[in-house]
Amino acid sequence: MxxxxxxxxxxxGTIFILLAFLxxxxxxxxxxxxxxxxxxxxxxxxxxxxxxxxxxSSSSVIAFASSSSTTESANPSPSxxxxxxxxxxxxxxxxxxxxxxxxxxxxxxxxKIQSAIQNHPMLKMLGMKQDDLQIVEMPCIEHARGDDLxxxxxxxxxxxxxxxxxxxxxxxxxxxSPEAARVFxxxxxxxxxxxxxxxxxxxxxxxxxxKALQTQCNLNVDFVPSKANGETLAVELPPVMEGTKNNDxxxxxxYPASAKAADxxxxxxxxxxxxxxxxxxxxxxxxxSATFDDDQTRTMMEDxxxxxxxxxxxxxxxxxNVDLALGIESLPDEDRQTxxxxxxxxxxxxxxTARACLxxxxxxxxxxxxxxxxxxxxxxxxxxxxxxxxxxxxKFWGGGW
Numbered sequence: 001m002x003x004x005x006x007x008x009x010x011x012x013g014t015i016f017i018l019l020a021f022l023x024x025x026x027x028x029x030x031x032x033x034x035x036x037x038x039x040x041x042x043x044x045x046x047x048x049x050x051x052x053x054x055x056x057s058s059s060s061v062i063a064f065a066s067s068s069s070t071t072e073s074a075n076p077s078p079s080x081x082x083x084x085x086x087x088x089x090x091x092x093x094x095x096x097x098x099x100x101x102x103x104x105x106x107x108x109x110x111x112k113i114q115s116a117i118q119n120h121p122m123l124k125m126l127g128m129k130q131d132d133l134q135i136v137e138m139p140c141i142e143h144a145r146g147d148d149l150x151x152x153x154x155x156x157x158x159x160x161x162x163x164x165x166x167x168x169x170x171x172x173x174x175x176x177s178p179e180a181a182r183v184f185x186x187x188x189x190x191x192x193x194x195x196x197x198x199x200x201x202x203x204x205x206x207x208x209x210x211k212a213l214q215t216q217c218n219l220n221v222d223f224v225p226s227k228a229n230g231e232t233l234a235v236e237l238p239p240v241m242e243g244t245k246n247n248d249x250x251x252x253x254x255y256p257a258s259a260k261a262a263d264x265x266x267x268x269x270x271x272x273x274x275x276x277x278x279x280x281x282x283x284x285x286x287x288x289s290a291t292f293d294d295d296q297t298r299t300m301m302e303d304x305x306x307x308x309x310x311x312x313x314x315x316x317x318x319x320x321n322v323d324l325a326l327g328i329e330s331l332p333d334e335d336r337q338t339x340x341x342x343x344x345x346x347x348x349x350x351x352x353t354a355r356a357c358l359x360x361x362x363x364x365x366x367x368x369x370x371x372x373x374x375x376x377x378x379x380x381x382x383x384x385x386x387x388x389x390x391x392x393x394x395k396f397w398g399g400g401w
Contacts, residue, residue, distance in 0.1 A: 100299075101384065102308065174233070174265060178212035206224065309357070315353060347369045369383040
């Protein structure tokens with residue numbers, strides 16, 4: 001099933017973003033953007049182009065600038081001015097639109113994406129103020145000890161990463177997440193391994209993992225693929241032709257990973273035709289689903305408009321909590337696929353997580369946002385900002401997801 005970027009909604013979506021941009025420019029320049037010579041831009045929807053489940057919107061109207069009327073007196077009386085001010089204040093309260101974004105990484109690990117969203121230029125362009133955006137932490141996963149962690153520690157103690165003996169060498173250590181880097185660092189401490197003696201080259205899937213290896217393990221990273229995903233890493237990692245075990249030309253890779261990680265790395269490397277790879281995967285940690293309490297469940301089902309997912313495990317856990325809220329957790333998969341996802345759109349860190357959303361059959365492709373060209377934190381924030389714009393558009397027109 002192919003992944004597709006959400007479609008561009010034309011002409012209304014285009015008009016919405018354009019008007020937001022014009023309003024932003026007018027605010028910066030002090031010039032009022034007008035639809036006519038005497039009327040500022042203000043839209044009231046006359047139709048509902050979207051007809052999925054009921055929106056979580058508190059309003060279906062977004063005003064970009066206050067409207068004025070050519071029939072009103074140019075100099076209203078004090079009583080009229082007071083009445084108009086009070087009415088305008090009440091209208092602003094009624095028309096207020098709040099977008100709620102849920103961050104689903106483990107508690108305390110959402111700081112970067114939260115900051116990237118809050119400081120994204122799209123928010124200013126859309127005219128969103130601080131209280132127009134509500135960000136809540138709703139951790140979907142918890143980490144647990146992996147079955148192979150002791151094996152990794154034993155490998156380190158036995159000198160598999162440092163020995164001069166060719167049969168005990170790995171050419172690469174591949175790390176594909178900050179959590180995998182953290183666990184690898186713990187193993188280094190347990191084994192009392194001197195990282196300066198390590199002979200294998202260190203590979204990180206992306207910048208965040210590279211930074212984690214530097215801070216958690218005191219390791220310099222030798223290779224990072226051009227795109228932060230397993231598919232690209234498996235294609236671009238150079239084979240090692242010399243200094244391999246028995247000089248057989250087989251590049252040996254140690255891959256400490258999550259037990260939930262897909263087989264993308266090992267399958268991709270082992271299918272290469274430009275060199276032979278042997279991948280020894282060790283499941284050094286596991287992810288378990290977190291169960292939401294009553295308040296979190298209410299927030300998930302009633303308030304959240306956009307859920308930010310950093311892994312397929314988070315997607316699975318989110319849907320598990322939706323199933324619990326609906327009382328359908330014991331139904332077969334095919335029956336639960338029609339139950340929805342809590343009426344949220346998904347903003348995903350990359351293609352692997354986006355594919356998990358799509359293959360769950362709980363989201364339409366148009367409601368899955370992900371960075372195709374720039375996976376990682378910045379691309380994730382861009383995708384979330386795009387989702388914010390579309391969320392405001394749909395609430396503006398009075399429709400749901």
